Amino acid sequence: MLQIIAVLQSWIDELGIKLVVTDIHAYAFIGVLSILFLVSLSLIFKSTDKAELEESKEEPSKEEPKEEFELEEKAEEKAEEKEDSDQDAKISEQIKADLKQVATEATLEEDKPQGPSWTERLKKGLSRSRSEVWGKLGGIFTSGKIDDDALEEIEEILYGADIGPATASELLDALQEQVKKEGFGEDQFKAFLKEFLTQRMESVQEKVDNSLFEYEKAQPGLPKVIMIVGVNGAGKTTTIGKLATKLTNQGAKVVVGACDTFRAAAVDQLQVWCDRAGATMIRAKEGANPSGVGYDALKEAMTSNADYCILDTAGRLHTAGNLMEELAKSKNVLKKLMPDAPHHTLLVIDAITGQNAIRQAEEFNKTLDLSGLIFTKCDGSSKAGSAVAIVQKLQVPITYIGVGENVEDLNEFALNDYIDALIGN
Ligand SMILES: Nc1nc2c(ncn2[C@@H]2O[C@H](COP(=O)(O)OP(=O)(O)OP(=O)(O)O)[C@@H](O)[C@H]2O)c(=O)[nH]1
Ligand SMILES: [Mg+2]
Numbered sequence: 246m247l248q249i250i251a252v253l254q255s256w257i258d259e260l261g262i263k264l265v266v267t268d269i270h271a272y273a274f275i276g277v278l279s280i281l282f283l284v285s286l287s288l289i290f291k292s293t294d295k296a297e298l299e300e301s302k303e304e305p306s307k308e309e310p311k312e313e314f315e316l317e318e319k320a321e322e323k324a325e326e327k328e329d330s331d332q333d334a335k336i337s338e339q340i341k342a343d344l345k346q347v348a349t350e351a352t353l354e355e356d357k358p359q360g361p362s363w364t365e366r367l368k369k370g371l372s373r374s375r376s377e378v379w380g381k382l383g384g385i386f387t388s389g390k391i392d393d394d395a396l397e398e399i400e401e402i403l404y405g406a407d408i409g410p411a412t413a414s415e416l417l418d419a420l421q422e423q424v425k426k427e428g429f430g431e432d433q434f435k436a437f438l439k440e441f442l443t444q445r446m447e448s449v450q451e452k453v454d455n456s457l458f459e460y461e462k463a464q465p466g467l468p469k470v471i472m473i474v475g476v477n478g479a480g481k482t483t484t485i486g487k488l489a490t491k492l493t494n495q496g497a498k499v500v501v502g503a504c505d506t507f508r509a510a511a512v513d514q515l516q517v518w519c520d521r522a523g524a525t526m527i528r529a530k531e532g533a534n535p536s537g538v539g540y541d542a543l544k545e546a547m548t549s550n551a552d553y554c555i556l557d558t559a560g561r562l563h564t565a566g567n568l569m570e571e572l573a574k575s576k577n578v579l580k581k582l583m584p585d586a587p588h589h590t591l592l593v594i595d596a597i598t599g600q601n602a603i604r605q606a607e608e609f610n611k612t613l614d615l616s617g618l619i620f621t622k623c624d625g626s627s628k629a630g631s632a633v634a635i636v637q638k639l640q641v642p643i644t645y646i647g648v649g650e651n652v653e654d655l656n657e658f659a660l661n662d663y664i665d666a667l668i669g670n
Pocket of ligand 1: 654
């Protein structure tokens with residue numbers, strides 16, 4: 246205590262205060278010190294607690310939420326990934342849709358008849374016959390007066406049209422009656438001609454079997470058998486290629502028999518068409534004859550449940566007796582497999598042959614009992630009108646008409662369209 250009093254007295258003296266330090270001052274000093282000590286202690290504890298509290302507050306926000314934060318981060322990442330994958334899926338869906346659209350448009354484009362319509366092709370195909378014969382006749386009537394000179398000119402043109410002398414003189418006789426009528430001009434002539442030609446073909450054309458150009462599903466194992474015959478180069482193989490394409494395009498299953506075993510090139514030519522058409526082609530086995538190929542093709546068509554079996558044959562002159570007999574044999578061989586085969590025997594006629602085609606057709610008809618004619622290459626000839634004479638003479642209908650080398654250039658023979666294209670509207 247004395248030491249404390251002495252220390253206090255020295256501090257007071259140093260401060261210049263005139264005070265004698267006693268025990269009371271010393272106790273008071275110790276008291277104040279103790280209080281200060283306690284206050285500072287309490288302050289220290291308080292701040293430590295606060296710090297700890299702060300720390301404890303921070304810790305959990307560092308530790309536990311860390312996990313939470315990671316989870317949140319992962320969730321966010323996943324959400325982002327999902328968003329990305331959703332976006333990717335959307336993009337790929339869009340691409341797929343776009344591709345589908347492009348494919349559909351391309352298919353539609355493919356399905357669209359390429360180039361001109363059939364009516365336009367037919368008109369173009371028959372343009373030579375129209376301008377050089379039938380349309381030219383119409384032109385004579387525009388002058389108004391039909392005198393003997395005009396009738397002579399008409400006669401000359403008609404003979405050049407290759408409709409045959411009998412049909413030509415019938416037409417002239419009927420026309421002479423008509424021209425006497427008042428106001429008989431080009432329009433009246435066209436109407437008269439249309440009626441005249443229609444009458445000569447109509448009843449025969451009605452016999453055509455529609456399943457030849459409109460696909461009819463065959464009974465399983467019972468394909469429709471079509472045999473194509475004709476002179477060399479008439480257009481048999483090309484027509485078969487077009488026909489097979491038309492039928493497969495409608496969904497038909499087609500088997501083609503390459504019965505022209507004489508020339509390897511003929512088989513290759515047919516193979517190209519069949520590949521294009523998606524038809525199965527049966528070719529000759531080593532040393533096989535045409536009848537054997539026909540037999541094999543029909544067998545294949547029957548076992549594979551094809552709808553059509555089309556047989557290509559080698560071209561031959563109607564005057565070549567042995568070759569005509571060979572055709573008859575080929576036809577009969579088919580009956581071993583199917584008694585009513587072939588359902589159609591069609592003769593291909595090149596329009597340029599004109600009137601002479603009647604002889605050809607008669608010979609083929611005698612040997613094979615033709616069920617129809619196919620009139621090809623009308624585009625390269627002015628004799629497309631000869632069809633009238635051929636049909637009238639043979640009483641065999643025309644099933645198809647060809648006006649060019651493309652698939653679209655072959656179509657069903659529709660009498661009205663043919664006459665309209667021939668005469669011109
Ligand atoms: N302009 C035109 N050419 C045709 C038509 N049909 C066929 N041809 C062409 O006529 C030629 C002969 O045709 P093919 O189909 O080989 O005749 P083919 O009757 O099979 O001949 P062979 O087997 O030798 O008797 C080919 O160049 C064909 O492209 C047609 O309607 N118009
Ligand atoms: Mg051929």
